[in-house]
Amino acid sequence: MSNAVPEEASSADLLTEHLGPDGLTPSESQRQTRERLVFFSDAVVAIAMTLLALELPVPHGDTSGEVWRSFVDLLPRDYLTFTISFAVTAAFWHTHHRLFQRVDRADAVLSRLNIVCLLFIVLLPFASRVLGEDGSLAFGVIFYASVIIAVDLSYLAMVVYTIRHRLVRTDVAPATLRTSVIRITTVAAVFLVSIPIALINPDAGKYTWLVLIVLPSLRSSLRRRAKAT
Secondary structure (H helix, E strand, O other), X not given: OOOHHHHHHHHHHHHHHOOOOOOOOHHHHXXXXXXXXXXXXXXXXXXXXXXXXXXXXOOOOOOHHHHHHHHHHHHHHHHHHHHHHHHHHHHHHHHHHHHHHHEOOOOHHHHHHHXXXXXXXXXXXXXXXXXXXXXXXXXXXXXXXXXXXHHHHHHHHHXXXXXXXXXXXXXXXXXXXXXXXXXXXXXXXXXXXXXXXXXXXXXXXXXXXXXHHHHHHHHHHHHHHHHHO
16 A cells, blocks of 8 residues: 555656646647637638728719729729639638648647748738739739738648648548649749739739639549549
């Protein structure tokens, strides 16, 4: 009986050594960090998407015809820019959500990479305003494309980091994340190509982004053909 107490005490001391200040094991603490990252990121993206709408100008006029003409004038410059930015932000949220569904835990480095990515997401409303105001100039197109590229590259850094440091759940197939990497790289490449084109013709640079609309259908078609063969 006299030896049992020290053994129990030493076991308790050993367990306490493996617990952090929050009373959690390192793995439990990283899983909690992952949950907080997801909630925080969702809130930041929601605010960014709301700010996009707040920047929309209201068409003005004394008659219905003048209001409609004002609306049509604003359509290619402000409303189209809003649509593109909203779609880009929504696509980021979707891919971010899918990534963290596959991530088992998050450490300090992944948290910092996520903050960097959110920084560029928060810049999107400002970049959209610059594009709306200076979309006829190369600067507006290049600045907007650069922000999108920064979002994609910072997100890509998160994906690569989770793979290399084995933060992904064990039941997730590596091919799933490779597909995500290819998709992100493709989007970044399209916006990168639009930059030199914008130096020659800003409108042509913006039209380059329309390639992203047909890419999903093209990928699906190629997959179906690959399966058929």
